[in-house]
Amino acid sequence: MYDYIVVGCGFAGAVIAERIATQLDKTVLVMDRRGHLGGNCYDYRDDNGIIVHKYGPHLFHTENRDVFDYLTNFTHWQAYQHKVLASIDGQKVPIPFNFNTIDMLFPADKAKTLRDKLTTGYGEGAKVPILELKRSDDADMQELADYVYNKVFVNYTAKQWGMKPEDMDGAVTARVPVFVGRDDRYFNDTYQAVPKYGYSEIFGRMLEHNNIRIMLNTAFRDVMNITEDGFTLFGSEFTGKVIYTGSIDELFGYRFGDLPYRSVDMRFETLDMEYFQDTGTVNYPNEHEYTRITEFKRIHPAVTDKTTILKEYPMPHQRDKNIPYYPVFTEENRKRYDEYVGLAEKYKNLILLGRLAEYKYYDMDDIVERALEVFDTEIR
Ligand SMILES: Cc1cc2nc3c(=O)[nH]c(=O)nc-3n(C[C@H](O)[C@H](O)[C@H](O)COP(=O)(O)OP(=O)(O)OC[C@H]3O[C@@H](n4cnc5c(N)ncnc54)[C@H](O)[C@@H]3O)c2cc1C
Numbered sequence: 337m338y339d340y341i342v343v344g345c346g347f348a349g350a351v352i353a354e355r356i357a358t359q360l361d362k363t364v365l366v367m368d369r370r371g372h373l374g375g376n377c378y379d380y381r382d383d384n385g386i387i388v389h390k391y392g393p394h395l396f397h398t399e400n401r402d403v404f405d406y407l408t409n410f411t412h413w414q415a416y417q418h419k420v421l422a423s424i425d426g427q428k429v430p431i432p433f434n435f436n437t438i439d440m441l442f443p444a445d446k447a448k449t450l451r452d453k454l455t456t457g458y459g460e461g462a463k464v465p466i467l468e469l470k471r472s473d474d475a476d477m478q479e480l481a482d483y484v485y486n487k488v489f490v491n492y493t494a495k496q497w498g499m500k501p502e503d504m505d506g507a508v509t510a511r512v513p514v515f516v517g518r519d520d521r522y523f524n525d526t527y528q529a530v531p532k533y534g535y536s537e538i539f540g541r542m543l544e545h546n547n548i549r550i551m552l553n554t555a556f557r558d559v560m561n562i563t564e565d566g567f568t569l570f571g572s573e574f575t576g577k578v579i580y581t582g583s584i585d586e587l588f589g590y591r592f593g594d595l596p597y598r599s600v601d602m603r604f605e606t607l608d609m610e611y612f613q614d615t616g617t618v619n620y621p622n623e624h625e626y627t628r629i630t631e632f633k634r635i636h637p638a639v640t641d642k643t644t645i646l647k648e649y650p651m652p653h654q655r656d657k658n659i660p661y662y663p664v665f666t667e668e669n670r671k672r673y674d675e676y677v678g679l680a681e682k683y684k685n686l687i688l689l690g691r692l693a694e695y696k697y698y699d700m701d702d703i704v705e706r707a708l709e710v711f712d713t714e715i716r
Pocket of ligand 1: 343344345346347348349367368369370374375376377391392393394395396397554555556557581582583586661662689690691692698699700701703
Protein backbone atom coordinates (compact mmCIF):
# COMPACT_ATOMS: atom_id res chain seq x y z
CA MET A 337 0.00 0.00 0.00
CA TYR A 338 0.98 3.59 -0.60
CA ASP A 339 0.84 6.56 1.75
CA TYR A 340 -0.36 8.91 -1.00
CA ILE A 341 -1.89 8.66 -4.44
CA VAL A 342 -1.41 11.32 -7.10
CA VAL A 343 -3.76 11.20 -10.09
CA GLY A 344 -2.30 12.98 -13.12
CA CYS A 345 1.30 13.75 -13.84
CA GLY A 346 1.54 17.30 -15.14
CA PHE A 347 3.34 19.92 -13.05
CA ALA A 348 0.64 19.78 -10.34
CA GLY A 349 1.01 16.04 -9.75
CA ALA A 350 4.77 15.84 -10.33
CA VAL A 351 5.67 18.59 -7.85
CA ILE A 352 3.48 17.07 -5.13
CA ALA A 353 4.86 13.56 -5.69
CA GLU A 354 8.45 14.82 -5.67
CA ARG A 355 7.89 16.71 -2.40
CA ILE A 356 6.16 13.78 -0.68
CA ALA A 357 8.93 11.38 -1.68
CA THR A 358 11.90 13.59 -0.87
CA GLN A 359 10.67 15.77 2.02
CA LEU A 360 8.41 13.34 3.90
CA ASP A 361 10.10 10.08 2.87
CA LYS A 362 6.63 8.59 2.23
CA THR A 363 5.53 6.37 -0.62
CA VAL A 364 3.43 7.67 -3.46
CA LEU A 365 1.65 6.09 -6.41
CA VAL A 366 1.44 8.38 -9.44
CA MET A 367 -0.89 7.47 -12.29
CA ASP A 368 -1.67 9.11 -15.59
CA ARG A 369 -4.02 7.99 -18.32
CA ARG A 370 -1.54 9.11 -20.95
CA GLY A 371 1.47 7.05 -21.98
CA HIS A 372 3.93 9.73 -20.83
CA LEU A 373 4.78 12.06 -17.94
CA GLY A 374 4.48 15.84 -18.09
CA GLY A 375 0.79 16.42 -18.80
CA ASN A 376 0.34 19.21 -21.31
CA CYS A 377 3.97 20.27 -20.95
CA TYR A 378 5.19 17.01 -22.52
CA ASP A 379 7.69 17.38 -25.35
CA TYR A 380 9.84 15.04 -27.47
CA ARG A 381 12.37 15.07 -30.27
CA ASP A 382 10.69 14.49 -33.61
CA ASP A 383 12.19 12.59 -36.57
CA ASN A 384 14.39 15.58 -37.41
CA GLY A 385 15.80 15.86 -33.89
CA ILE A 386 13.77 19.01 -33.14
CA ILE A 387 12.20 19.31 -29.69
CA VAL A 388 8.46 19.86 -30.21
CA HIS A 389 5.73 20.52 -27.64
CA LYS A 390 2.97 18.01 -28.28
CA TYR A 391 0.20 20.03 -26.62
CA GLY A 392 1.11 23.50 -27.91
CA PRO A 393 4.05 25.88 -27.38
CA HIS A 394 5.15 26.20 -23.76
CA LEU A 395 7.37 29.13 -22.80
CA PHE A 396 8.52 29.39 -19.23
CA HIS A 397 8.47 32.86 -17.66
CA THR A 398 8.15 33.98 -14.07
CA GLU A 399 8.81 36.68 -11.53
CA ASN A 400 8.95 34.04 -8.80
CA ARG A 401 12.56 33.33 -7.87
CA ASP A 402 11.61 30.39 -5.60
CA VAL A 403 9.80 28.62 -8.44
CA PHE A 404 12.69 29.23 -10.82
CA ASP A 405 15.23 27.93 -8.26
CA TYR A 406 13.09 24.88 -7.48
CA LEU A 407 12.87 23.88 -11.15
CA THR A 408 16.58 24.54 -11.62
CA ASN A 409 17.13 21.41 -9.50
CA PHE A 410 15.82 19.38 -12.41
CA THR A 411 16.99 21.11 -15.57
CA HIS A 412 19.60 23.19 -17.31
CA TRP A 413 17.99 26.26 -18.78
CA GLN A 414 18.52 27.87 -22.11
CA ALA A 415 17.79 31.59 -22.19
CA TYR A 416 14.87 32.32 -24.46
CA GLN A 417 12.82 35.49 -24.87
CA HIS A 418 9.60 34.79 -26.72
CA LYS A 419 8.63 37.16 -29.52
CA VAL A 420 5.34 37.07 -31.38
CA LEU A 421 4.43 38.64 -34.68
CA ALA A 422 0.89 39.11 -35.94
CA SER A 423 -0.11 39.05 -39.57
CA ILE A 424 -1.95 42.35 -40.13
CA ASP A 425 -2.86 43.68 -43.59
CA GLY A 426 -0.20 41.56 -45.24
CA GLN A 427 2.61 42.54 -42.83
CA LYS A 428 4.14 40.65 -39.90
CA VAL A 429 4.19 43.12 -37.01
CA PRO A 430 5.30 42.74 -33.37
CA ILE A 431 2.76 42.18 -30.59
CA PRO A 432 2.04 43.21 -27.89
CA PHE A 433 1.30 46.31 -29.91
CA ASN A 434 4.16 48.81 -29.33
CA PHE A 435 6.04 51.66 -31.01
CA ASN A 436 7.65 49.32 -33.54
CA THR A 437 4.20 48.04 -34.51
CA ILE A 438 2.89 51.58 -34.86
CA ASP A 439 5.82 52.53 -37.11
CA MET A 440 5.12 49.60 -39.41
CA LEU A 441 1.37 50.12 -39.72
CA PHE A 442 0.90 53.90 -39.83
CA PRO A 443 2.36 56.61 -42.10
CA ALA A 444 5.48 58.21 -40.53
CA ASP A 445 3.86 61.50 -39.40
CA LYS A 446 0.81 59.75 -37.94
CA ALA A 447 3.04 57.20 -36.19
CA LYS A 448 5.09 59.99 -34.61
CA THR A 449 1.92 61.72 -33.38
CA LEU A 450 0.66 58.48 -31.82
CA ARG A 451 4.02 57.74 -30.16
CA ASP A 452 4.30 61.27 -28.77
CA LYS A 453 0.76 61.26 -27.41
CA LEU A 454 1.22 57.85 -25.80
CA THR A 455 4.47 58.93 -24.13
CA THR A 456 3.09 62.25 -22.90
CA GLY A 457 -0.23 60.81 -21.79
CA TYR A 458 0.87 57.55 -20.14
CA GLY A 459 4.67 57.62 -19.71
CA GLU A 460 7.48 55.52 -21.22
CA GLY A 461 7.18 51.84 -20.27
CA ALA A 462 3.44 51.96 -19.47
CA LYS A 463 1.06 49.22 -20.58
CA VAL A 464 -2.15 50.98 -21.49
CA PRO A 465 -5.29 48.86 -21.89
CA ILE A 466 -7.13 49.77 -25.08
CA LEU A 467 -10.23 50.47 -22.99
CA GLU A 468 -8.30 53.30 -21.36
CA LEU A 469 -7.25 54.65 -24.77
CA LYS A 470 -10.84 54.45 -25.90
CA ARG A 471 -11.94 56.57 -22.93
CA SER A 472 -9.40 59.28 -23.74
CA ASP A 473 -10.66 62.62 -25.06
CA ASP A 474 -8.09 62.47 -27.83
CA ALA A 475 -9.37 61.31 -31.22
CA ASP A 476 -5.96 59.78 -32.16
CA MET A 477 -5.91 57.62 -29.03
CA GLN A 478 -9.47 56.46 -29.68
CA GLU A 479 -8.58 55.63 -33.26
CA LEU A 480 -5.55 53.62 -32.11
CA ALA A 481 -7.73 51.69 -29.63
CA ASP A 482 -10.24 50.81 -32.37
CA TYR A 483 -7.46 49.79 -34.73
CA VAL A 484 -5.86 47.42 -32.22
CA TYR A 485 -9.23 46.01 -31.22
CA ASN A 486 -10.37 45.36 -34.79
CA LYS A 487 -7.15 44.25 -36.46
CA VAL A 488 -5.35 42.38 -33.72
CA PHE A 489 -7.74 40.99 -31.15
CA VAL A 490 -11.37 40.67 -32.02
CA ASN A 491 -11.13 38.00 -34.72
CA TYR A 492 -8.35 36.10 -32.96
CA THR A 493 -10.30 35.95 -29.74
CA ALA A 494 -13.53 35.04 -31.55
CA LYS A 495 -11.74 32.14 -33.27
CA GLN A 496 -10.08 31.03 -30.05
CA TRP A 497 -13.35 30.98 -28.11
CA GLY A 498 -15.70 30.01 -30.95
CA MET A 499 -17.82 33.16 -30.80
CA LYS A 500 -19.04 35.64 -33.35
CA PRO A 501 -17.11 38.93 -33.00
CA GLU A 502 -20.38 40.77 -32.36
CA ASP A 503 -21.17 38.49 -29.41
CA MET A 504 -17.84 39.08 -27.74
CA ASP A 505 -17.61 40.82 -24.46
CA GLY A 506 -15.79 44.02 -25.40
CA ALA A 507 -14.76 44.59 -21.81
CA VAL A 508 -12.60 41.45 -21.76
CA THR A 509 -10.81 42.27 -24.99
CA ALA A 510 -10.42 45.87 -23.93
CA ARG A 511 -7.95 44.82 -21.25
CA VAL A 512 -5.43 44.15 -24.01
CA PRO A 513 -2.54 46.58 -23.64
CA VAL A 514 -0.55 48.84 -25.92
CA PHE A 515 3.06 49.09 -24.75
CA VAL A 516 4.56 52.58 -24.58
CA GLY A 517 8.05 51.81 -25.87
CA ARG A 518 9.94 49.51 -28.21
CA ASP A 519 10.19 46.31 -26.16
CA ASP A 520 9.07 43.56 -28.56
CA ARG A 521 9.21 40.74 -26.03
CA TYR A 522 5.98 38.87 -25.40
CA PHE A 523 6.70 38.52 -21.69
CA ASN A 524 8.48 41.00 -19.41
CA ASP A 525 9.25 38.63 -16.53
CA THR A 526 12.70 38.53 -14.94
CA TYR A 527 13.17 34.81 -15.52
CA GLN A 528 12.52 33.62 -19.05
CA ALA A 529 13.96 30.39 -20.41
CA VAL A 530 13.19 26.97 -21.81
CA PRO A 531 14.61 23.70 -20.44
CA LYS A 532 17.70 23.00 -22.54
CA TYR A 533 16.74 19.36 -23.14
CA GLY A 534 12.99 19.90 -23.05
CA TYR A 535 10.29 19.78 -20.35
CA SER A 536 9.98 16.00 -20.31
CA GLU A 537 13.45 15.72 -18.81
CA ILE A 538 12.28 17.78 -15.80
CA PHE A 539 9.49 15.30 -15.07
CA GLY A 540 11.75 12.26 -15.45
CA ARG A 541 14.22 13.74 -12.98
CA MET A 542 11.56 14.89 -10.52
CA LEU A 543 9.99 11.47 -10.26
CA GLU A 544 13.11 9.32 -10.23
CA HIS A 545 12.90 8.20 -6.60
CA ASN A 546 12.52 4.88 -4.78
CA ASN A 547 9.43 6.17 -2.95
CA ILE A 548 7.60 6.88 -6.21
CA ARG A 549 5.83 4.30 -8.34
CA ILE A 550 4.50 5.43 -11.70
CA MET A 551 1.64 3.82 -13.60
CA LEU A 552 1.19 5.25 -17.11
CA ASN A 553 -1.74 4.43 -19.42
CA THR A 554 -3.77 4.19 -16.22
CA ALA A 555 -6.87 6.30 -15.64
CA PHE A 556 -8.31 6.82 -12.16
CA ARG A 557 -11.28 4.53 -12.92
CA ASP A 558 -8.99 1.70 -14.11
CA VAL A 559 -7.64 1.09 -10.61
CA MET A 560 -9.61 3.30 -8.22
CA ASN A 561 -13.15 4.15 -7.32
CA ILE A 562 -14.88 6.88 -5.36
CA THR A 563 -18.02 5.99 -3.39
CA GLU A 564 -20.04 7.69 -0.66
CA ASP A 565 -17.62 6.09 1.84
CA GLY A 566 -14.34 7.14 0.29
CA PHE A 567 -11.75 5.75 -2.11
CA THR A 568 -10.73 2.27 -3.15
CA LEU A 569 -7.50 1.22 -4.84
CA PHE A 570 -7.39 -2.18 -6.56
CA GLY A 571 -10.73 -2.94 -4.84
CA SER A 572 -9.51 -2.26 -1.27
CA GLU A 573 -10.28 0.79 0.84
CA PHE A 574 -7.66 3.55 0.53
CA THR A 575 -7.50 5.94 3.48
CA GLY A 576 -4.34 7.84 2.60
CA LYS A 577 -4.48 11.23 0.90
CA VAL A 578 -5.50 11.40 -2.76
CA ILE A 579 -4.19 14.36 -4.74
CA TYR A 580 -6.39 14.52 -7.81
CA THR A 581 -5.30 16.70 -10.76
CA GLY A 582 -7.78 15.44 -13.39
CA SER A 583 -11.18 16.93 -14.30
CA ILE A 584 -13.46 17.31 -11.32
CA ASP A 585 -16.64 16.60 -13.36
CA GLU A 586 -15.16 13.30 -14.54
CA LEU A 587 -14.28 12.31 -10.95
CA PHE A 588 -17.93 12.63 -9.97
CA GLY A 589 -19.36 10.95 -13.06
CA TYR A 590 -20.50 14.27 -14.63
CA ARG A 591 -23.51 14.24 -12.31
CA PHE A 592 -24.03 18.00 -12.48
CA GLY A 593 -23.15 18.09 -16.21
CA ASP A 594 -19.92 18.68 -18.12
CA LEU A 595 -17.69 21.64 -17.37
CA PRO A 596 -17.13 23.24 -20.80
CA TYR A 597 -13.67 23.73 -22.28
CA ARG A 598 -12.19 24.84 -25.58
CA SER A 599 -9.98 22.37 -27.33
CA VAL A 600 -7.36 22.79 -30.06
CA ASP A 601 -6.49 20.55 -32.97
CA MET A 602 -2.68 20.65 -33.00
CA ARG A 603 -1.39 19.94 -36.53
CA PHE A 604 2.36 19.52 -36.99
CA GLU A 605 4.10 19.84 -40.37
CA THR A 606 7.68 19.11 -41.34
CA LEU A 607 8.96 21.45 -44.03
CA ASP A 608 11.95 21.04 -46.27
CA MET A 609 13.53 24.40 -45.47
CA GLU A 610 15.86 25.73 -42.82
CA TYR A 611 13.41 28.21 -41.27
CA PHE A 612 9.77 29.01 -41.99
CA GLN A 613 9.23 32.28 -40.07
CA ASP A 614 11.21 34.94 -38.21
CA THR A 615 9.98 34.34 -34.65
CA GLY A 616 8.81 31.50 -32.43
CA THR A 617 5.15 32.30 -33.02
CA VAL A 618 3.17 34.20 -35.63
CA ASN A 619 -0.50 34.94 -34.90
CA TYR A 620 -3.09 35.02 -37.67
CA PRO A 621 -6.00 37.08 -36.31
CA ASN A 622 -7.80 37.71 -39.58
CA GLU A 623 -7.00 35.00 -42.11
CA HIS A 624 -7.07 31.19 -41.93
CA GLU A 625 -8.90 28.86 -39.58
CA TYR A 626 -5.81 28.44 -37.40
CA THR A 627 -4.95 31.07 -34.82
CA ARG A 628 -1.18 30.80 -34.83
CA ILE A 629 1.88 29.01 -36.18
CA THR A 630 4.80 28.08 -33.94
CA GLU A 631 8.20 27.06 -35.28
CA PHE A 632 10.00 24.94 -32.70
CA LYS A 633 13.54 25.44 -34.04
CA ARG A 634 13.17 29.10 -33.08
CA ILE A 635 12.55 27.99 -29.47
CA HIS A 636 14.88 24.98 -29.18
CA PRO A 637 17.75 25.47 -31.66
CA ALA A 638 18.58 22.38 -33.73
CA VAL A 639 21.02 21.66 -36.53
CA THR A 640 18.96 20.29 -39.42
CA ASP A 641 17.94 21.54 -42.86
CA LYS A 642 14.30 20.77 -42.06
CA THR A 643 11.94 22.59 -39.74
CA THR A 644 8.79 21.66 -37.80
CA ILE A 645 5.82 23.98 -37.45
CA LEU A 646 2.57 23.69 -35.53
CA LYS A 647 -0.75 25.16 -36.63
CA GLU A 648 -3.44 25.50 -33.94
CA TYR A 649 -7.09 25.10 -34.90
CA PRO A 650 -9.40 25.94 -31.96
CA MET A 651 -12.54 23.82 -31.58
CA PRO A 652 -15.15 22.92 -28.96
CA HIS A 653 -14.16 20.27 -26.46
CA GLN A 654 -16.01 16.97 -26.71
CA ARG A 655 -15.74 14.53 -23.87
CA ASP A 656 -13.45 11.54 -24.65
CA LYS A 657 -12.86 12.84 -28.20
CA ASN A 658 -10.36 15.65 -27.76
CA ILE A 659 -8.37 17.36 -25.04
CA PRO A 660 -9.89 19.93 -22.68
CA TYR A 661 -7.44 22.87 -22.89
CA TYR A 662 -9.04 26.14 -21.81
CA PRO A 663 -11.90 26.41 -19.26
CA VAL A 664 -14.80 28.51 -20.56
CA PHE A 665 -15.50 30.98 -17.78
CA THR A 666 -19.15 31.91 -17.45
CA GLU A 667 -21.29 32.47 -14.39
CA GLU A 668 -23.19 29.25 -15.11
CA ASN A 669 -20.00 27.17 -15.45
CA ARG A 670 -18.55 28.64 -12.28
CA LYS A 671 -21.73 27.64 -10.39
CA ARG A 672 -21.53 24.12 -11.79
CA TYR A 673 -17.92 23.92 -10.70
CA ASP A 674 -18.89 25.07 -7.19
CA GLU A 675 -21.45 22.24 -7.00
CA TYR A 676 -18.69 19.75 -7.68
CA VAL A 677 -16.48 21.39 -5.07
CA GLY A 678 -19.31 21.05 -2.55
CA LEU A 679 -19.32 17.33 -3.24
CA ALA A 680 -15.55 17.07 -2.99
CA GLU A 681 -15.51 18.75 0.42
CA LYS A 682 -17.13 15.66 1.94
CA TYR A 683 -13.93 13.71 1.28
CA LYS A 684 -11.43 14.75 3.91
CA ASN A 685 -8.58 12.88 2.25
CA LEU A 686 -9.11 14.44 -1.19
CA ILE A 687 -7.04 17.38 -2.44
CA LEU A 688 -7.99 19.00 -5.75
CA LEU A 689 -5.08 20.60 -7.53
CA GLY A 690 -4.26 21.78 -11.04
CA ARG A 691 -5.90 23.32 -14.05
CA LEU A 692 -8.50 20.55 -14.53
CA ALA A 693 -9.37 19.85 -10.89
CA GLU A 694 -9.63 23.58 -10.10
CA TYR A 695 -11.20 24.50 -13.48
CA LYS A 696 -8.75 27.34 -13.80
CA TYR A 697 -6.10 28.52 -16.26
CA TYR A 698 -2.67 28.30 -14.66
CA ASP A 699 0.64 29.20 -16.27
CA MET A 700 3.41 26.74 -15.47
CA ASP A 701 5.05 28.92 -12.83
CA ASP A 702 1.66 29.51 -11.18
CA ILE A 703 0.88 25.82 -10.89
CA VAL A 704 4.34 25.00 -9.56
CA GLU A 705 3.94 27.75 -6.97
CA ARG A 706 0.47 26.50 -6.05
CA ALA A 707 1.64 22.88 -5.74
CA LEU A 708 4.54 23.89 -3.47
CA GLU A 709 2.09 25.89 -1.34
CA VAL A 710 -0.44 23.02 -1.13
CA PHE A 711 2.35 20.70 -0.10
CA ASP A 712 3.38 23.05 2.70
CA THR A 713 -0.10 23.88 3.95
CA GLU A 714 -2.14 20.71 3.37
CA ILE A 715 0.30 17.83 3.19
CA ARG A 716 3.44 18.54 5.15
C1 LIG B 1 -2.02 25.38 -25.59
C2 LIG B 1 -1.42 25.74 -24.25
C3 LIG B 1 -0.26 26.48 -24.21
C4 LIG B 1 0.30 26.81 -22.98
N1 LIG B 1 1.44 27.58 -22.98
C5 LIG B 1 1.98 27.94 -21.81
C6 LIG B 1 3.14 28.78 -21.78
O1 LIG B 1 3.67 29.18 -22.82
N2 LIG B 1 3.67 29.12 -20.58
C7 LIG B 1 3.11 28.70 -19.39
O2 LIG B 1 3.64 29.03 -18.32
N3 LIG B 1 2.01 27.89 -19.39
C8 LIG B 1 1.44 27.51 -20.56
N4 LIG B 1 0.32 26.71 -20.56
C9 LIG B 1 -0.23 26.22 -19.28
C10 LIG B 1 0.36 24.85 -18.85
O3 LIG B 1 0.05 23.88 -19.82
C11 LIG B 1 -0.25 24.49 -17.48
O4 LIG B 1 0.21 25.40 -16.51
C12 LIG B 1 0.10 23.11 -16.95
O5 LIG B 1 -0.10 22.13 -17.92
C13 LIG B 1 -0.77 22.78 -15.75
O6 LIG B 1 -0.37 21.56 -15.18
P1 LIG B 1 -1.43 20.57 -14.54
O7 LIG B 1 -0.66 19.51 -13.88
O8 LIG B 1 -2.43 21.31 -13.74
O9 LIG B 1 -2.28 19.98 -15.78
P2 LIG B 1 -1.87 19.01 -16.97
O10 LIG B 1 -0.53 19.37 -17.50
O11 LIG B 1 -3.00 19.03 -17.92
O12 LIG B 1 -1.77 17.58 -16.28
C14 LIG B 1 -2.92 16.85 -15.88
C15 LIG B 1 -2.65 15.38 -16.14
O13 LIG B 1 -3.68 14.61 -15.51
C16 LIG B 1 -3.98 13.50 -16.33
N5 LIG B 1 -5.32 13.04 -16.00
C17 LIG B 1 -6.47 13.73 -16.11
N6 LIG B 1 -7.51 12.99 -15.68
C18 LIG B 1 -7.01 11.80 -15.31
C19 LIG B 1 -7.60 10.61 -14.80
N7 LIG B 1 -8.92 10.52 -14.57
N8 LIG B 1 -6.80 9.56 -14.54
C20 LIG B 1 -5.45 9.63 -14.77
N9 LIG B 1 -4.85 10.74 -15.26
C21 LIG B 1 -5.62 11.82 -15.51
C22 LIG B 1 -3.87 14.05 -17.74
O14 LIG B 1 -3.64 13.01 -18.66
C23 LIG B 1 -2.67 15.00 -17.61
O15 LIG B 1 -1.47 14.35 -17.98
C24 LIG B 1 -0.29 26.40 -21.77
C25 LIG B 1 -1.48 25.66 -21.82
C26 LIG B 1 -2.06 25.36 -23.04
C27 LIG B 1 -3.37 24.61 -23.06
